[in-house]
Amino acid sequence: MIRVLRLICACPCHFGKRSRLLSQQSAALPGNPKICVVGSGPAGFYTAQQLLKGNSLVEVDIYEKLPVPFGLVRFGVAPDHPEVKNVINTFTQTANNERCRFLGNVKVGEDISIQELKEAYSTVVLAYGVDADRVLGIPGEDSQNVLSARRFVGWYNGLPKDSDLEVDLDTDNVVVLGHGNVALDVARVLLTPIDSLAKTDISQHALEVLSRSKVKRVTLVGRRGPLQVAFTIKELREMTKLPGCLSVLHKHNFHGLDTVSQGLPRPRKRLTDLMYKTCMAPTGSGPRQWELQFLLSPTEFISDTNNRVSAVKFAQNRLEGSDLETQRAVRTEETKEISCGLVLRSIGYRSIQIDDMLPFDTDRGVVPCDSTSRVVDSPGVYCSGWVGRGPTGVILTTMSDGFETGKVILRDLEEGVLRQDNIGGVDVIRKKLETKGVQVVTFTDWNKINKIEMSRGKSVGKPREKMVNIQDMLKAASS
Amino acid sequence: MAMLSQRQVLRFLVPRFATCVSRTTISTIPRNLTRIHSLTHSRKRFCSSVCRDQKETVMVYFIQEDGSKLPGKARVGDNLLDVVVENDLDIDGFGACEGTLACSTCHLIFKKKDYDNLPEAPTDEELDMLDLAYGLTEESRLGCQVIVTKDMEGLEVRVPQGIADAREPS
Numbered sequence: 001m002i003r004v005l006r007l008i009c010a011c012p013c014h015f016g017k018r019s020r021l022l023s024q025q026s027a028a029l030p031g032n033p034k035i036c037v038v039g040s041g042p043a044g045f046y047t048a049q050q051l052l053k054g055n056s057l058v059e060v061d062i063y064e065k066l067p068v069p070f071g072l073v074r075f076g077v078a079p080d081h082p083e084v085k086n087v088i089n090t091f092t093q094t095a096n097n098e099r100c101r102f103l104g105n106v107k108v109g110e111d112i113s114i115q116e117l118k119e120a121y122s123t124v125v126l127a128y129g130v131d132a133d134r135v136l137g138i139p140g141e142d143s144q145n146v147l148s149a150r151r152f153v154g155w156y157n158g159l160p161k162d163s164d165l166e167v168d169l170d171t172d173n174v175v176v177l178g179h180g181n182v183a184l185d186v187a188r189v190l191l192t193p194i195d196s197l198a199k200t201d202i203s204q205h206a207l208e209v210l211s212r213s214k215v216k217r218v219t220l221v222g223r224r225g226p227l228q229v230a231f232t233i234k235e236l237r238e239m240t241k242l243p244g245c246l247s248v249l250h251k252h253n254f255h256g257l258d259t260v261s262q263g264l265p266r267p268r269k270r271l272t273d274l275m276y277k278t279c280m281a282p283t284g285s286g287p288r289q290w291e292l293q294f295l296l297s298p299t300e301f302i303s304d305t306n307n308r309v310s311a312v313k314f315a316q317n318r319l320e321g322s323d324l325e326t327q328r329a330v331r332t333e334e335t336k337e338i339s340c341g342l343v344l345r346s347i348g349y350r351s352i353q354i355d356d357m358l359p360f361d362t363d364r365g366v367v368p369c370d371s372t373s374r375v376v377d378s379p380g381v382y383c384s385g386w387v388g389r390g391p392t393g394v395i396l397t398t399m400s401d402g403f404e405t406g407k408v409i410l411r412d413l414e415e416g417v418l419r420q421d422n423i424g425g426v427d428v429i430r431k432k433l434e435t436k437g438v439q440v441v442t443f444t445d446w447n448k449i450n451k452i453e454m455s456r457g458k459s460v461g462k463p464r465e466k467m468v469n470i471q472d473m474l475k476a477a478s479s
Numbered sequence: 480m481a482m483l484s485q486r487q488v489l490r491f492l493v494p495r496f497a498t499c500v501s502r503t504t505i506s507t508i509p510r511n512l513t514r515i516h517s518l519t520h521s522r523k524r525f526c527s528s529v530c531r532d533q534k535e536t537v538m539v540y541f542i543q544e545d546g547s548k549l550p551g552k553a554r555v556g557d558n559l560l561d562v563v564v565e566n567d568l569d570i571d572g573f574g575a576c577e578g579t580l581a582c583s584t585c586h587l588i589f590k591k592k593d594y595d596n597l598p599e600a601p602t603d604e605e606l607d608m609l610d611l612a613y614g615l616t617e618e619s620r621l622g623c624q625v626i627v628t629k630d631m632e633g634l635e636v637r638v639p640q641g642i643a644d645a646r647e648p649s
Contacts, residue, residue, distance in 0.1 A: 083577075084576060084581045086581070087575050087576065089577065090575065232611060233607045233610055234604070237604070237607060266615060267611070270610055271610070394582070394611055395575065395582060396572075396582055396583055396612075396613075399572050399575065400613070403571055403572065
């Protein structure tokens with residue numbers, strides 16, 4: 001038994017000693033195809049995984065603007081969904097591959113340009129996701145406590161730039177605009193008992209604010225109907241099972257849907273049936289409640305004398321179109337007002353243009369690419385994940401997309417479309433970064449940060465207490 | 480505790496399919512203690528591999544999209560995700576959430592008669608995840624939820640890839 005325990009306890013040290021981690025510091029091998037991936041979220045890591053597996057010579061360098069890896073798995077996945085974060089184990093395996101390097105704290109487009117990457121590598125893969133919101137563009141949107149749900153998620157997940165977001169939970173009613181999974185995530189976090197949240201890796205600053213929350217009711221408002229909701233059934237089922245929380249769905253929205261749902265594809269049918277069932281026989285009870293409101297488009301945010309939001313004005317919609325799942329919302333003359341002290345806007349994300357030389361579709365908020373992930377008019381540049389496809393789907397969608405992008409690149413390498421000679425790879429870029437005084441964070445450095453975060457978490461009964469300050473991360477990385 | 484072998488102790492602490500455990504030697508030290516920690520914090524433990532008859536095995540076959548057939552030696556009592564991991568079968572992205580019912584990457588399609596013979600029907604939670612799978616059929620299951628039984632000798636299951644469906648219309 002003693003031997004067993006010692007073996008288990010020895011584990012982090014064993015991890016630290018893995019000799020192949022030293023490759024993080026190694027120089028690029030001449031002649032090998034070199035590929036750089038911009039962004040270290042699921043899209044970046046799944047693309048890298050496919051590339052490393054499909055070609056035994058290829059070297060993959062993953063650039064990340066933050067000192068820490070994993071993108072939305074760390075900063076997007078809800079803290080009460082730790083199972084989803086298991087994908088990190090696979091990403092870590094990829095990062096530990098001797099032909100893979102992680103270069104954190106490097107801002108592509110700022111510290112190093114796309115042109116410089118194109119010169120140093122055979123291929124540039126854009127996998128930097130989405131970093132901005134769609135806005136409504138209606139009066140009062142700048143009122144206090146009208147927040148982007150994306151930033152609210154960043155706030156409770158410890159994203160450095162959102163950690164100082166001012167969130168005022170001194171209100172009974174919250175309106176969430178949107179019927180997607182992010183909308184359900186933020187609603188769930190607002191309504192989950194604080195003791196449960198305290199056992200997750202939720203950031204301490206958010207936990208403190210949430211522990212003083214007065215929120216009793218969260219209303220999720222969508223512009224279309226129950227058959228067009230974008231959230232998925234797992235997240236809906238969780239809402240119906242929230243302790244101390246009543247589900248409020250209105251019968252007039254669901255009248256006859258039990259019959260209609262019979263002809264729908266299975267996923268939509270089961271989702272509709274669960275909403276119908278919850279509507280007819282409401283689940284849960286308690287001091288708090290969540291509510292679904294349909295067919296409403298916000299037209300104005302009304303604020304009190306302190307410029308804090310006090311209500312949202314909506315136009316009532318009706319649906320047009322024959323295909324049930326893709327019906328469009330059309331405004332009517334009718335209006336409705338819902339009072340609230342906090343609004344979370346969750347109506348979709350947009351990507352950003354990180355470098356002027358990259359094409360950008362400002363309407364859709366994506367880098368335009370063709371169906372094979374090649375960025376238009378940019379030979380050697382590819383897209384993977386949300387940056388090109390737009391912000392939809394679950395992790396599986398991004399995984400398939402990453403694998404597919406990887407396969408396209410492997411094919412292009414084989415066919416000689418991509419240049420492989422006279423490229424300097426990481427060495428050239430490192431020199432440039434050094435001149436600029438950029439502290440590159442390697443995966444070994446990340447392991448130091450990781451260790452500190454986990455030990456801080458352990459002391460407060462959480463799986464991890466994330467560092468939220470970039471300077472702290474850099475200090476830990478260089479320790 | 481003294482009765483248990485070191486291997487059994489490790490099996491209790493770390494799911495068989497956890498990637499922190501080397502696929503070839505189960506007794507390898509876990510690379511990362513977080514696995515143990517997160518396991519104790521997971522809301523439900525779906526791993527079925529603790530109490531099983533270690534002696535009995537059957538052969539099951541995973542048929543890939545290109546027609547290739549991957550054989551797997553399966554211990555009775557393990558689940559089909561365990562079988563893929565233990566046999567180190569090369570199926571891209573299989574079991575991303577490591578059997579915690581948080582993804583649908585271990586989607587498998589059974590023959591009708593095999594599906595009907597499975598001892599347990601899928602739970603709502605399994606169906607919820609399956610609804611997000613590519614190429615969903617009425618005979619679809621998640622490998623992590625299907626427990627190997629003695630009468631599965633020679634079982635053939637299809638591994639749908641469905642990459643072509645990955646891009647949603649936009």
